Amino acid sequence: xxxxxxxxxxxxxxxxxxxxxxxxxxxxxxxxxxxxxxxxxxxxxxxxxxxxxxxxxxxxxxxxxxxxxxxxxxxxxxxxxxxxxxxxxxxxxxxxxxxxxxxxxxxxxxxxxxxxxxxxxxxxxxxxxxxxxxxxxxxxxxxxxxxxxxxxxxxxxxxxxxxxxxxxxxxxxxxxxxxxxxxxxxxxxxxxxxxxxxxxxxxxxxxxxxxxxxxxxxxxxxxxxxxxxxxxxxxxxxxxxxxxxxxxxxxxxxxxxxxxxxxxxxxxxxxxxxxxxxxxxxxxxxxxxxxxxxxxxx
Numbered sequence: 001x002x003x004x005x006x007x008x009x010x011x012x013x014x015x016x017x018x019x020x021x022x023x024x025x026x027x028x029x030x031x032x033x034x035x036x037x038x039x040x041x042x043x044x045x046x047x048x049x050x051x052x053x054x055x056x057x058x059x060x061x062x063x064x065x066x067x068x069x070x071x072x073x074x075x076x077x078x079x080x081x082x083x084x085x086x087x088x089x090x091x092x093x094x095x096x097x098x099x100x101x102x103x104x105x106x107x108x109x110x111x112x113x114x115x116x117x118x119x120x121x122x123x124x125x126x127x128x129x130x131x132x133x134x135x136x137x138x139x140x141x142x143x144x145x146x147x148x149x150x151x152x153x154x155x156x157x158x159x160x161x162x163x164x165x166x167x168x169x170x171x172x173x174x175x176x177x178x179x180x181x182x183x184x185x186x187x188x189x190x191x192x193x194x195x196x197x198x199x200x201x202x203x204x205x206x207x208x209x210x211x212x213x214x215x216x217x218x219x220x221x222x223x224x225x226x227x228x229x230x231x232x233x234x235x236x237x238x239x240x241x242x243x244x245x246x247x248x249x250x251x252x253x254x255x256x257x258x259x260x261x262x263x264x265x266x267x268x269x270x271x272x273x274x275x276x277x278x279x280x281x282x283x284x285x286x287x288x289x290x291x292x293x294x295x296x297x298x
Contacts, residue, residue, distance in 0.1 A: 023066065023077075027085075030105040033094070036085040037078045037106060041070030044139065044288055045112050047103060048077040051121030051145065052212065053172060053203055055084030059120055063271045065279075073116070073283070078106055080123070081211075088207035095214025097133075100126050104134060113137070116283055120144040120270050121242075122211075125218050128249075131232060132224040140231045140286040142279055145266050147234065147245020148252070151219040155244075159212055166209035171196030179266045181239040225253040232256045233282040235275055237264030257282065 023038040038056055046069055050059035056077035060066040069075045079086040080099055089095070103126070107115055116139045119127035124146025131141050162174040173192045180187060199205075232253065236246045238260050250258050259278045261269055269275055 023061065023070075028106065028109045030081075030102045031098070033081050033089065033098075033102070034087045035078065035081060035102050035106065037076055038066075039074065039076045040066070041073050041075050043073045044283075045107075045110070045115040046073045046075050046283065047106070047115045047117050048075065049103060049117065049119035049123030049126055050077070050080060050083070051119075051123050052175070052215075053083070053199055053208060054121075055079050055202075057084065059123070059270065065270070065276050068276055069280070069283075072280075076106070076110065076115075078103065080126075082207040083203070083211075088204045090206045090210050092210045092213035095211045096217035097129065099211075099214070100130050100133070100218075103130065104137060107137060114139045114288060116140045116142070116286075118142040118144070118279065119146065121146055121266065122215060125149045125215065128220050129218040131228060131230050132220045135228070135230050138230050139288040140233070140283065142233045142235065142282060143246075144235045144275065144279075145237070145240060145242060145269055147236070147242055147247070148225065148249035149218050149220050149245075150248075151221075153219075156216065159216065163209045163213050166205045166212070169200075169205055171199055171205070172208075179241060181241065181265050183239070222252055225249060228254045228256070230255060231282075231286045233278070234258045235261065235269065235278055237261050237266065237269035237272075239263065239265040240269060242266060 023040045025038050027034055027036050048060045048066065050056055056079050060077045066075055066077055081102060082088050082095060114137055117127050117130060124143040127141050127143050128146065128149055131138060158174050158178050162172065165171060165174055176187055176192055176195060232255055234246045234256060236243045246258060250256060261272050261274050264272050
């Protein structure tokens with residue numbers, strides 16, 4: 001098992017080095033926190049926001065989504081604070097809304113008045129918060145693998161266990177169990193251990209614990225869902241436990257289109273060919289007027 005895990009990490013590193021050559025890497029200061037981002041392509045700006053424990057490379061570049069979008073758009077993928085090559089604070093107060101502010105600061109850094117925002121999982125919840133609080137900066141928004149982030153949602157009770165597990169260096173077992181589809185057997189201890197071994201090779205667990213605690217502050221009031229004027233796409237796998245939040249959002253949010261990918265769960269939805277197809281169709285449908293978008297700066 002150890003050899004298999006080590007070989008997989010090495011293979012991912014090789015693939016990452018190959019993919020990285022197709023994008024320009026940059027860093028900027030976001031209120032004292034160093035944030036990394038990569039960009040490629042020309043056209044309307046599309047900002048990609050990855051999920052918890054992932055990075056721009058893992059979420060967007062390795063599956064090929066970044067490259068496919070860069071054929072038609074100016075694509076920018078951020079490493080959220082606490083992840084990838086960005087700084088990793090250990091204070092929960094440095095996460096939550098401040099992560100969304102990093103996206104706004106990135107847009108200001110690149111002199112972008114507006115952009116298409118595309119988030120997955122944690123990045124999807126960040127996108128939902130941005131829709132509610134910064135709609136003037138958004139051309140369109142896509143929430144992949146994420147639904148309505150409600151205050152005092154009992155389904156988030158596992159976050160305390162997850163943060164404690166990370167603080168103790170035990171990994172993301174509670175999250176793996178939480179995201180396991182209801183119709184599948186629970187993952188074994190061996191399977192969880194293998195995922196955690198890969199996780200610890202690429203992440204700071206103290207930073208992840210702080211990040212997941214900060215996410216509890218990304219709640220969106222129901223009245224803001226109903227008042228929404230931003231075109232929003234939600235893409236979710238039919239086996240994803242987070243689909244319940246999309247269903248609840250669908251009955252309340254104005255200007256929302258939902259695409260459900262059959263047979264996909266939380267970990268496979270974004271790698272499904274239909275994810276990119278639905279996303280590209282939505283972006284094309286909601287192209288901005290040329291006057292509303294400024295050119296990006298390197």
